[in-house]
Structures are given as structure tokens and as C-alpha cells.
Amino acid sequence: MTDTPTPTTLDDRSRWIALVVLCVGMLMIVLDTTVVNVALPTIQEDLGFSASGLAWVVNAYLIAFGGLLLLAGRLGDLISRRDMFLSGLAVFTLSSIVCGIATSQEMLVTARFIQGVGGAMTSAVILGMIVTMFPPGAEQAKAIGVFAFVASAGGSIGLLAGGVLTDAINWHWIFFINVPIGVVTAVLATRLLPRDKGAGLSAGADVLGAVLITGALMLLVYTLVKPAADKGWGATETLALGAIAIAMIGAFIAREATAATPLVPLRIFKSRNISGANAIQVLSVAGMFGMFFMGTLYLERVLKYDAMQIGLSFLPATLLMGGLSLGYTDKLIMRFGARNVLVPGLVLVCSALAWFTQISADGTYLVDILPAMALFGIGGGTAFPALMTLAMAGVEPQDAGLASGLVNTTAQVGGAVGLAVLATLSSTRSDKLTAQGKPLAEALTGGYQLAFVVGLALAFAALLVAVFVIKPVPAQAHGHAPETDAEAVPA
Missing domain, CATH: 4.10.860 (DNA Excision Repair, Uvrb; Chain A)
Structure with missing residues (x-):
């Protein structure tokens, strides 16, 4: 056994303040991706990147981030999740300064790789800390709902922030803004997060x-x-x-x-719900890249929206997701169980993607975009907190960091798969339509439609896993208490 803090280590007020600190750290990591995406054209012009070279501003971060999440989560279990979180904040903040002052392509790409290392160290252990700070039941469900909202909706906030900072000042400030946030979060985390001590590297070195x-x-x-x-x-x-x-x-x-x-005890995969939840995470995140990435391109290249308009376009989904995640989903999970909340949520996510398959080259926001945003906001606001709950249900306290890193890893791999598959299919389809003499707007729209169809298929596959693999967990079992034998896959 480890000296991992139990839910009774902190009083109620301190737990919720600590949750805010953790979520601010997570928000900083999530915002970074979309903030950078908005500023890429300006960065390319200023530092002279080629089109292929510019991709490394994003790819360098993703490779380090996605590659280290699982290791960082497990090391948090073995050493200290609190120390891993604080170390990650330090690495992320310092590398943000280097990104901001970068004067060459090599300097920026290298700093972005190191920033990805810090992002992985910080985010890998957050969910594990939450389930060990909050007792199983209503409090833990609500805390996971807050985390799920920040993790899933923070990206659309980054679109707004990136547009404002890039247009009002310059691209350097999309990185400098991380510095005060990182410093304040680190100071508060040092004071408010409970100290923990893992089993030591000898237990999994x-x-x-x-x-x-x-x-x-x-x-x-x-x-x-x-x-x-x-x-x-x-x-x-x-x-x-x-x-x-x-x-x-x-x-x-x-x-x-x-x-x-x-390093990673395979016993964690014996849980049918944990394995199923991570499979759903891969499929659903891959499918949703169709909505966020292709949706952004459709708004920019077909409807001719600027960065600020794109951010505002995603705002209804963000507001609905936040309202449900923060105020209602935890109550639904406690009353009906996580699986029974997850399934209808995924149905709505599939409905949103299905709506997007009908976009047109002369589309309008009210007809082509807003209904899908509403469906996705409601579906995501119910599905993702339930999914996070299932991904952490039945995890022993000493494996909480590993499970947290695992669910983040599957999200990153799902996102990378989704981006690669959907972008390739979309561009190939658009090129063929252009060669056939179609106007550019129609050709681009045809490519995006195909991407949305494939994204819908991936999300529907996630729905099938939720229906046929995930087993119901009684409301009182949500948390890190052991699951029943009925919920485990035989060894």
C-alpha cells in the first residue's frame, strides 16, 4: 500500500479549492493547443516557416505530450502526484517563456517539445488526484464533471483567446500569458494540494x-x-x-x-469498464475531431469567418457543456448510473455529427452550425463526465495516476488518429472534386462532408462499445472502490 491521501485528508472547502487549482492547471494545458492553432499563420509569416515546417510547431508538442502521458501518470503513483504536477507546471511555464521569446524556427520547435513534456507531467496525474481527494459518490461525480468540462470545452475558449491575443498584441503573447497563470497555479498548489508519497520506484522501476x-x-x-x-x-x-x-x-x-x-500492472485492464471506457475515449475523440477541426476549417475557408467569429461559433456548445457538466450531470450519474448517462449522451454526439454531414457550400450559421453545436453541447456535457467516471471506477488508490494517464493517453492517440484519418480523407476528396471542375467552396465542402461521415462512424462505434461492453455500476460504487466480479473481464 502507498501513503496516497484518502478523501478525508482535506475538509470540504479545501477539497473544492484544490480542485479549482488542478482545473486551472488543466485549462492552461488545454488552451495552449487551440491558442497556438489560431496564431499559426502569423507565426509562419514572422519566422519564415515553410508549410511543412510550420506543422512541427504543433507536432513537436503532440509527440512529447502523447508519448509521455502514461509514463508520467505511473511515475506520479510511484513518487508523488503532487510533485509530478508541480514539476510539470514548472517545465511548462519555463518553456512557455522560451516559446514567447523564440526568434528562430529551431528555438520555437524545441521549446514546444519541452512544453509538451511539461504538459504531460501536469495533466497525467490530475484525474488521479481528484479521485483520491473526493469520496466516492455525489462529491466525486461533481468534481469529475468539473474536470471533464475543463478538459473538453477549454479548447473552444482557446479559439477566442488566441484570436484576441494575436490580433490585439502579437503571437508571442499566446505563450507569455501562460507565465502568470503557471506561477499563480504553482503557488496555490504548493499551499493547497495535499502531500502524498508513492510506493517508491522500487515498486515499479x-x-x-x-x-x-x-x-x-x-x-x-x-x-x-x-x-x-x-x-x-x-x-x-x-x-x-x-x-x-x-x-x-x-x-x-x-x-x-x-x-x-x-511499470504498468496489467491488472488495470482486467476491469471491463476501464478497458471499455478507454476504447470509447479513442473512438469518440477521433470522431469529434471531425466536428472541431473540420468544423473550424469549414467556417474559415467556406463561410469566411475570422478567428473571433469561429470562437464565438463554438460558444453555444461550450456554454451548454459547461452548464450540464457543472450543474446537472453529476446528479444524473448518481441517480441513473454513469452508463445510463453515457449512452444517451453519445447518441446526441452522433446526432451532432450527423447534422454536420448535411452542410452546404452556401450554408448559414443558424441552419448548418447552431443546431449541431446545441446537440453536441448537451451530448458532450453528459457523456464526458460519465465517461471519466467509468474510466476511474474500480481503480485502487495506488493506481489512480496510472488510470488518469491512461485516459489522457487514449484521448491523445484518438485525437491524433482522428486528425490524420479525417484530414487525409477530406483533402483527397476535395482534390478529386476540384479536378472534376467543381468550384472551390463546393469541393472543400464535399471533403468536409466525407470527414463528418467518417467521424460519425467512429462516434457510432463508441456508442456500440458503450451499449455492449460497459456494465452498469450502482451509483454508490462510482469512485475508486473495487468493482464487482460482474464488471471484470476474466484474467
């Missing part, structure tokens, strides 16, 4: 396993965001690197099954 899984995930994310997106899924480089990444994952699983002190 599997160096070979760490090298295999970190290398595999970094290589997998690189393959998805670079050769797969640039050269296609059938390209020799894509297939070769993908095969190496899969082989490394296989070697990692074999290693963990035989290691005396595994």
Missing part, C-alpha cells in the same frame, strides 16, 4: 518497460501526425513506422506480463 512504451507512443503519434497525414496511410514510411510502433507496444505488453515490478 521497470526501465525497459518505460523505454518501450514511451518510445512506442512517441513513434505512433509521430507516424499519425507526419507521414500518415502528409504521404497517406499506404505510404511505405507510414506502414514501416506504424509496424515498428505496434511491435514495440507488443514487446511492452510481453515485458509487463513477466516483469517482477511492472
